[in-house]
Amino acid sequence: MSTLIVLLPPLPLESFSAATPFDYVLSDDDRSPTRHDRAAASLLPVGGKGGTEVVAVVPAQALSWHRLELPRGSLGRGAMAKASLKAASKTSSGGTPRLRAVLEGLLEDRLLEEPGELHFAVQPDARDGAAVWVAACQRSWLRAALAVLEAAKRPATRIVPEFAPPDGDAAPEAAPLQVLGTPAHAQLASIGAHGVSLLPFSAAALALAQAQAGSDEPLHVVAEPAVAQLAEELAGRPVTLSTSAERWLAAAHSRWDLAQFEFSGSGRNQFWKELAQQARTFWQAxxxxxxxxxxxxxxxxxxxxxxxxxxxxxxxxxxxxxxxxxxxxxxxxxxxxxxxxxxxxxxxxxxxxxxxxxPSGRDLEAMLGALGQATPPGMVLTAIDFNNGEARVKGLESQSGELAGPLSAQGYAARLEGDQIVIQPAPGSRP
Structure with missing residues (x-):
């Protein structure tokens, strides 16, 4: 089964149409990019015999990240879809109105937009009474981008962030510092305990990211080829090269799934999504x-x-x-x-x-002897015809049903054909 990873373009809502181009990565083995290009949704490649899983990637500039401590009882029984079958067995399919209301109340003072206009997603394996990461993006933008893919018959089975912050003390899924874009519009993605921040790339942005990390050791820097030289000059050390295709493929392996609340599928679809995610984790982790x-x-x-x-x-x-x-x-x-x-x-x-x-059991004498033992006294044969180990007798038509059992015990088969009873050795017998 191949994987089609589609980057949702950070365009204004009115810009989405059937002709909107999408950057995409196609991977046949889910480990390395097979093809990287840009095309309209209807021209996005589809897989072969095994089918294609479509993963939508939300770009870093479209998401904001917030660290919250959910009140006890917020998740309830089955509040949201999680990325493990164990968690999914305790949850429903993508969020409850109660959890949505809790998130709106907790985030109201932190957001620049009205909470009702935003879509929220809670980190995998979220627990009541514990600090969790919550991702927020513009709801109408996400709905419009996904609608274009759905209209082109490429519906997304999962929605993942381009970058995601680490959970607790865990290491981030991506390198702490990533330099993206072009030399004229380079950006620095900083990933750590503060969440994910996207800044114009400069020496000051590097110093701020280093300070946020709270470490004296220089952070690992990954850069796209177009901005690698600029990144080395400002960082003062070698950087690791990584293409955008490799970055999006890595994002597709994230445990996150932003398809929550109104964007979550039915319980049945969610179950298969969770199962596919578990299979992917087992196969690749x-x-x-x-x-x-x-x-x-x-x-x-x-x-x-x-x-x-x-x-x-x-x-x-x-x-x-x-x-x-x-x-x-x-x-x-x-x-x-x-x-x-x-x-x-x-x-x-x-x-x-x-x-x-x-004598042989196929001889006429042997057959007549067996017939004599099987027929009651007083019965008279009116005709006998013997040929090639098969005897045909007349005069016993009325007794055909009673003869089958006794003859079978002696190794013969009897059947009625017209006014004759046909007697011959039973198949497999040695009379």
Missing amino acids: PQWRAARWGLGVLAAAQVLGLNAWAWKESSSLDNQRAVIRNTLTQTFPSVKLVVDAPVQMERELANLRQAAGA
């Missing part, structure tokens, strides 16, 4: 590498074991067939070609009995 190797070794051992067992059974069957063929050819040297050993052996035995004058 470094901490699961040993488990993946163990699972692969176990699967390989099972396949090898089944093949070995099948080979052993096949060899055993071949040996048994060889024994049967040898028994036939050694007992009856006249048989040169073995096609069906049991049938050929039975035929040779019948020929020997016939040559020696010994």
Whole structure:
């Protein structure tokens, strides 16, 4: 399954239309970019046989980050969608009106816009009574951008931030300092305990980011190729190169999902989203590498074991067939070609009995003897026709149903055809 990562353009609301270009990254293995380009929503590539997961990335300039401590009972039972199945089993599908009201009340004095015009998303694994990160963006802008993708039949299955702050003492998912853009409009994304801030890139912005980190050690700087030289000059040290495609692909692996409240899907869709997220985490996360190797070794051992067992059974069957063929050819040297050993052996035995004058269950005498034991006294046969081991008798038509059981016990099958009863050795019997 391929992954299509689409950057939602930070455009004015009225600028969105079917012709709006979207920057995108297509990855066939979900690990490295396969294609990076810009196209209208209807021209965005779709995957092959395995399908495509569409991940929408909200750019850093469209999000603000706020650290809150949720009052106890805010999340309730099933307040929001989380990025783990364990958490999802305790929650519903993306947020409750009560949680929305709590967030509006807590953020009212921190926002430049009316809370009702904004969309909020709470960090994964949020807990009552604990400090959590809350992302906020313009609701109508997000709705318009997603609507264009949906109209082009590329609906987003997840919505992730371009950058996300670390949770508690955890390390940030991205490098602490990222330099983006072009030399004329370079920007510095600073990621840390203060959240995510986006500033015009300058020596002062670097000093501020270093001060926010509260560390004497120089922070790791990652820069896009276009601004790498500028970043090295202002930072006074080498920087790591990273393209925007690699950055968005890394963002798609984030545990965050901004599709909450009105943007969350149904409970069923949410379940499959959570399941896909868990599968992706298991397949890619470094901490699961040993488990993946163990699972692969176990699967390989099972396949090898089944093949070995099948080979052993096949060899055993071949040996048994060889024994049967040898028994036939050694007992009856006249048989040169073995096609069906049991049938050929039975035929040779019948020929020997016939040559020696010994009775056989296929003889008329044997059939009449069995018929005599099966019929009640006083019954008279009116006609007998015997040909090639099959006897046809008349006069017992009324007794056809009562003869089947006794004849079957002696190794014969009987059936009624018109006014005749047909008697012959039962398949597989040796009368």
